[in-house]
Amino acid sequence: MAASKGFFTDTTLCIGCKACEVACKQWNQLPDDGFLFSGMSYDNTVHLGGSTWRHVAFVERPVPLNTQTDGAFSWLFSSDVCKHCARAGCLESCPTGAIIRTEFGSVYVQPDVCNGCGYCIVSCPFGVINRREEDGRAWKCTLCYDRLRDDLVPACAKACPTESIQFGDLDELRAHAKERVEQLHERGMPEAYLYGASADDQPGTEGLNAFFLLVDKPEVYNLPPDPVAPAKKVKDAWLAAGAAAAGMALAAVGAVFFGGHRA
Amino acid sequence: MGTSFGRGGATTFPGDLVNSDVIVIEGSNMAECHPVAFRWVMQARERGATIIHVDPRFTRTSAVANLHVPIRAGSDIAFLGGIIRYIIENERYFKEYVVNYTNAPAIIGDDFKDTEDLDGVFSGWDKKKGKYETRTWMYKDVDPEPAGGTRESEAGEKGQPIQRNPIQAEHTDETLQHPRCVFQILKKHYSRYTPELVEETCGIPRYLFLKVAEALCRNSGRERTGAFVYAVGWTQHTVGVQYIRSAAIIQLLLGNMGRPGGGIMALRGHASIQGSTDIPTLYNLLPGYLPMPKAKHDKDLATYLRLNTSPSGWWGEFPKYMISMLKAWYGDAATKENDWRYDYLPTLTGDHSHMNTVVDMADGAVKGYFVMGENPAVGSMNGALQRKGLRQLDWLVVRDFQLIETAEFWRDAPEIARGDVKTKDIKTEVFFFPGAAHTEKDGSFTNTQRMLQWHHKAVEPRGDSRSELDFIFKLGQRLKELYANEYGQIRNWPIRDMTWDYPEIGPLKEPSAEAVLHEINGYTVADRKPVEGYSSLKDDGSTACGCWIYSGCYRGGKNMTARRKPYWEQNHLAPEWAWVWPHNRRILYNRASADPNGAPWSERKKLVWWDEQKQEWTGLDQPDFIVKRGPSHRPSKEARGKETISGVDPFIMQADGKGWIYVATGLQDGPLPTHYEPQESIAKNPLYGQQCNPERMEWIRKDNPYHQPYDDPRFPYLITTYRLTEHHTAGGMSRWLSWLSELQPEMFCEISPELAEERGLKNGEWATIRTMRGEIETRVLVTRRMQPLRIKGKLVHQIGLPYHWSTKGLVRGDAANDLIGFVADPNVSIQESKAFTGNIEPGRKSKGRRHATSGRLVKKLPSREQDRDLPKVGHKPESKHGYKAEQTKEGNI
Amino acid sequence: MSDHNGSSAPVWPVLRQFAKGDLFALDGSTAGSSRTESLASRTKTADRVVGSVCPYCAVGCGQLVYVKDEKIIDIEGDPASPVSNGCLCPKGAATFQLVTGSHRVSDVLYRRPHGTEWEKIPLEQAMDMVAERVKRTRDENWEDRDKDGNPLRRTMAIAHLGGATLDNEENYLIKKLFTNLGIVQVENQARI
Structure with a gap:
């Protein structure tokens, strides 16, 4: 198995350009999500979904950042993405085995296996994964699984003009992220912290393979303060797993007959 | 920029901004409009540089800057003039640089009168002609050759001074104390641009202004450098050229030109907009900033060359470039006897922009x-x-x-x-x-840093799609055929003699773009071998060259623009990536990175220096100087042309080799930037009786009505227009793409909560915006990023309008440009779209948008045209089609 | 086993997983479908990679154009470029859609005077028609001299707009041809 890979999204370097959103759509050949003016700052994508796997949040705040030497206002940007959780709710709930953990430690939905049952959708504590209306299957960020196979950086990280999205070996990313937080603290930004960088930070997911550096509460960025994979909530995990396994077998049979040839 | 430094192009490149200690972004929304170039600004910030964004709106650039300074759109000269005053009053200028490398010591003629003396007008205003007679602006005892009239000074978004007569200051005062020296004139000119004045003109609180001024001064000098970044937020005004001039003056005073991390970065907006001014699709220029002939003056080649060849500085080489171009265009038909067929060129009789x-x-x-x-x-x-x-x-x-x-x-x-x-x-x-x-054709773009980069054809175009190269080439072939029987008429000779024999290649028999590049580069006529660079060009017909400043881009028959040596294999200037004009120099005027003796100002900021042993200029960049001319060289009195350039003249394209703080000739609207209000403003000019730029171009027509100069009760708000990251210009390359359209799917306006309250506008709902030219409907985005400014106790509201949408494409909306009138800068004929007035009301009130072309939109008020100009400025002559401007070079159109 | 197009019934990975005792599907090597196992980046299959430059703003970011079977299959940033280090902005990243999208028209269209619809016409015919109109308009509106006898050698009845999105070589031929036809009103976005 290769070293686990992931994203470190440093929101203090983001300029909100949305290159990540488009580079992702380009590489993965994703359709648009409709043309709706949201009235929410410059965010017309609004959330991650079946055909939007990177989403930049725009937060207008009536308080300045400590690095701004004047003003009473700040505008935060954060490029959201699937977190590829260590305990992934979607994967644990998938009855068909369509969702797998790859050799890169990422969580991948196999489109030729997914039957669109939707269990994963309700099991994601972040609301990342979703079905695409036109084909019924569940889709989300693949961490550019196909690119990783050929040693290419994921499309979003490659395009990002300001290195807000950093891709690499998780161990290195975590070490670097820690240093970055310390550096920002030294520069007078004590509010900087890591979101989901480790199991200690976020027991409910046991840590994220795509983690973030934030400067305000998670809710401000529309991230849950305390996400928990549903299976973790069940006292007897083994029992839960057994039930899931039975469900999987049933669903798998169904999938053979109803899943169709969609890939 | 051309008039200040000698060339119109950006003096540096975005990648060098990482070396800056302070970056002032003004007139540009760099993070949104040039995100990848902004990569370098972010890196500079991470290295500790101070990033300042001066802009009417709090944008994505402001969000990541250290300091956002909200400014009233259209008031930048007051702000920058305030900084100039601050530098002078506090003696923060880089004295050794200023004395040696700028024209600050030059003594100006006794007849010159400043705007301080004449209430906002310089000496020389000719009321009858409606223009300045600029002779009084000249250096003392220097006679600007009168016969040439006003030469074209700049062109397009960027420009190039074409000719300055034998202009070298006769008298100088290196102590900078003489009351008629440029430095003292400058000091007086900006003496009233105090922090208080800045506050009441721009709406910028004093403390904030002082923060910017201090950050700039603190980060300049031997050890530190600062850069300015601008874009069309500066050019699109009736005093646009003078906005840029203000920054040029600051950068010269602080000694930031020609140095790492310094300079003025002009950010262009299109893939080859720099290229389309260098090889101009512009009426007033021929390739390489050679002026188009003027009917009245440039009657024959000898006269044309005499009027355009500078007796001093690099433009002394002018005839070589012109004759080589004629030779490239007319081949064997161009001979010495027939003046190289100069008489084939059409002529200008005014502004044909x-x-x-x-x-x-x-x-x-x-x-x-x-x-x-x-x-x-x-x-x-x-x-x-x-x-x-x-x-x-x-x-x-x-x-x-x-x-x-x-x-x-x-x-x-x-x-x-x-x-x-x-x-x-x-x-x-x-x-x-x-x-x-671009993926279906070979060719080169010239980017914002003067870099020619080749793109290779990847696939054949689909169906009947063809390149412009193919279209123009085949149109030319057809016209040659159509006129084949009419070559008896002299007027058709240019068509007959124009060289048009590019090899046809590929399945579509397209002309070879590389063959065109070869002609642009230039070659020796006898063997058609590419020349090495413009220094090889001759005025005897033995060389041909389509565009002299690009000469060298096809050196040795190698397409230098297609070089792609990875950046990690070379220094940060990446000299082996593509090719930069002139002569692959990456930072212009880099002679100024060394002190007068030729040593770097500091180790930290070294770039180019004099190698005593080798007796030549050397360093990290190609020296933008005569390589073998030592720092101690002083020309003789008899010297002519480039021989007049001394060892301490970093600005070699200037007639006197100096950076021009004061532009003695070459600009139409004054030697020093002066604050004028936009054509339509919310304020009376707080500095002068003269409200607007007296030289501005106007079009007095029913279909182009203007609002009152200020305090128009019908149009109480200031409007500014701009781009968003997610779209491109008028939308032709973005509104049809789903991936971009979904990111900004509708036309909207940006307003403050205060204005929303005042007008009853609600976020996400509709508004109708109106000027006398037209009306549009937009969605409303209410945001704290729009901040009303307090100006003389009055709250001034600004409305922000992106301009990408119209009636077609995947996403639609009304076009902001339907609101804007024709009114323009006199030097470059660029319109004023960054500051004008209008009104806004809630709801969709304009079912079937009305425009001035179909009748009046609002009730008529008494004209207050007289409030724009002092009585002594009076009214400019009006000509055909309502065009009203100065009696141009050649009379009016 | 199925191929990755799913043209035959797959053996469900979940069953394989059970067989291998990998209940939590933590290892893709057992849970991957054959499609998953053969997954690779499409750029790897390209016949050639062509060096290019982004056509949007003037920053001039490097692009690499991947071509397979004479079709563009991907456009992304060129990592070697000192201008952009492989990055692209959203517009640059959308270049693939710009050049391959279905919005592009590939026929020459003609709207006759007072017409209400477009008509398709052959490229060659359209070129002939334009050349003929240029000649006629030029000939009918030629200005030889001004009232003072100064040479004009031009026509003010034909004008041109465009250039900032075009190649230098194209601008050069535009300027050369039009100037020699006596067309002086040649302008571009630089002023707009």
Whole structure:
């Protein structure tokens, strides 16, 4: 198995350009999500979904950042993405085995296996994964699984003009992220912290393979303060797993007959 | 920039901004409009540089800057003038640099009078002609050759001074104390641009202004450098050129030119906009900033060369460039005896720039129009007037990827929807040709840092799509055939003799772009071998060269623009990546990175220096200087042309080799930037009785009405227009793409909560915005990022409008440019679209948008035209089609 | 086993997983479908990679164009470029859609005077028609001299707009041809 890979999204370097959103759509050949003016700052994508796997949040705040030497206002940007959780709710709930953990430690939905049952959708504590209306299957960020196979950086990280999205070996990313937080603290930004960088930070997911550096509460960025994979909530995990396994077998049979040839 | 430093191009490149200690971004929304170039600004910030964004809006650039300074749109000269005053009053200028490398010590003639003396007008205003007679602005005892009249000074978004006569200061005072020296004149000119004045003009609190001024001063000098970054937020004003001049003065005073991390970074907006001024699709220029001949003056080659050849400085080489160009164009037909067929060139009789073409068109004087890769029905000001012009044409050729609004003006336009105009009444014949994409053709773009980069053809164009190269080439071939029997007429000789023999390649028999590049580079006529660079060009017909400043881009028969040596294999200037004009120099005027003796000002900021042993200039960059000319060289009195350049003249294109703090000749509206209000403002000029730039270009027409100069009760708000990251210009390359369209799917306006409250506007709902030119409907985005400014106790509201949408494409909306009138800068004929007035009301109030082309939109008020100009400035002569401006070079059109 | 197009019934990975005792599907090597196992980046299959430059703003970011079977299959940033280090902005990243999208028209279209619809016409015919109109308009609106006898050698009845999105070589031929036809009103976005 290769070293686990992931994203470190440093929101203090983001300029909100949305290159990540488009580079992702380009590489993965994703359709648009409709043309709706949201009235929410410059965010017309609004959330991650079946055909939007990177989403930049725009937060207008009536308080300045400590690095701004004047003003009473700040505008935060954060490029959201699937977190590829260590305990992934979607994967644990998938009855068909369509969702797998790859050799890169990422969580991948196999489109030729997914039957669109939707269990994963309700099991994601972040609301990342979703079905695409036109084909019924569940889709989300693949961490550019196909690119990783050929040693290419994921499309979003490659395009990002300001290195807000950093891709690499998780161990290195975590070490670097820690240093970055310390550096920002030294520069007078004590509010900087890591979101989901480790199991200690976020027991409910046991840590994220795509983690973030934030400067305000998670809710401000529309991230849950305390996400928990549903299976973790069940006292007897083994029992839960057994039930899931039975469900999987049933669903798998169904999938053979109803899943169709969609890939 | 051309008038200040000698060349119009950006003096540096975005990658060098990482070396800056302070970066002031003003007139540019760099993070949004040039995100990848902004990469370097972010890196500079991470290295500890201070990033300052001066802008009416709090944008994505402001969000990541250390300091956002909200400013009233259209008041930048007051702000920058305030900084100039701060530098002088506090003696923060880089004295050794200023004394040696700028014209600050030059003594100006006794007849010069400043705007301080004349209430906002310089000496020399000719009321009858409606223009300045600029002779009094000259250095003392130097006679600007009068016969040439006013030369073209700048062109397009960037410009190039063409000619300055034998201008070298006769008298100087290196102590900078002489009351008539440039430095003292400068000091007096800006003496009233105090922090208090800045506050009441720009709406910038004193403490904030002082923060910026101090950050700039603190980060300049031997050890530190600062850079300015601007874009069309500065150029699109009736005093646009002077905005840039203000920054040039600051950078010269602080000694930031020609040095790492210094300079002025002009950010252009299109892939080859720099290229299209270097090899100009502009009326007033020939390739390489050679001026188009003027009917009245440039009667023959000898006169033309005499008027354009500078007795001092690099422009002494002028005849070599012109004759080589004529030789490239006419081949064997160009001989010494026939003046190299100079007499084939058409001549100018005035301003023939875009806006004049449009009004001519609207009045029926233009019959045929080619539009290639541009969408004026959306992207140009006063859209309704543009469309009216298109309706009067006999024929129109549009070349684009898809049917843009300009191609379908006859059936898809606001006036058609409203019923003011009927499709079947429009006589214009329209040809739509599908264009080839950059991936379907070979060719070079010149980017914002003067870099020519080659793109290779990847695939053949689909269907009937063809490149412009192919289209023009084959059109030329056809015309040569059509005229084949009419070469008895002299007027057809240029068509006969024009060299047009490019090799045809590939399945589509397209002309070879590389062969065209070869001609642009230049070659020796005898063997057609590419020349090494412009130093090889001759004025005896033995060399041909299509564009002298690009000479060297095909050196040794190698396409230098296609070089792609990875950046990690070379220094940060990346000299082996593509090719930069001139002569692959990456930072212009880099002689100034060394002190007068030729040593770097500091180790930290070294770039180019004099190697005593080798007796030549060397360093990290190609020296932008005569390589073997030592720092101690002083020219003799008899020297002419480039021999006049001394060892301490970093600005070699200038007639005196100095950076021009004061522009003695070459600008039409004054030697020093002066604060004038926009044509339509919310304030009376707080500094002078003269409200607006007296030299501005106006078009007095019913279909181009102006608001009152200020305090127009019908139009109480200030409007500014701009781009968003997610779209491109008039939308031709973005509104048809789903991936971009979904990111910004509708036209909207940005307003403050205070203005929303005042007008009853609600976030996400609709608003109607109106000027006398037209009305549009937009969605409303209420945001704290728009901040009302307090000016003299009065709250001033600004409305922000992106301008990407129109009636076609995946996402639609009204076009902001329909609101904007024709009024322009006199030096470069660029319109004022960054500051004008208008009104806003809630709801959709304009079912069927109205425009001035179909009648009056608002009630008439008494004219207050007289409030724009002092009585002594009076009214400019009016000519055909309502065009009102100075009696131009050649009389009026 | 199925191929990755799913043209035959797959053996469900979940069953394989059970067989291998990998209940939590933590190892893709057992849970991957054959499609998953053969997954690779499409750029790897390209016949050639062509060096290019972004056509949007003037920053001039490097692009690499991947071509397979004479079709563009991907466009992304060129990592070697000192201008952009492989990055692209959203517009640059959308270049693939710009050049391959279905919005592009590939026929020459003609709207006759007072017409209400476009008509398709052959490219060669359209070129002939434009050349003929240029000649006629030029000939009918020639200005030889001004009232003072100064040479004009031009026509003010034909104008051109465009250039900032075009190649230098194209601008050069535009300027050369039009100037020699006596067309002086040649302008571009630089002023707009």
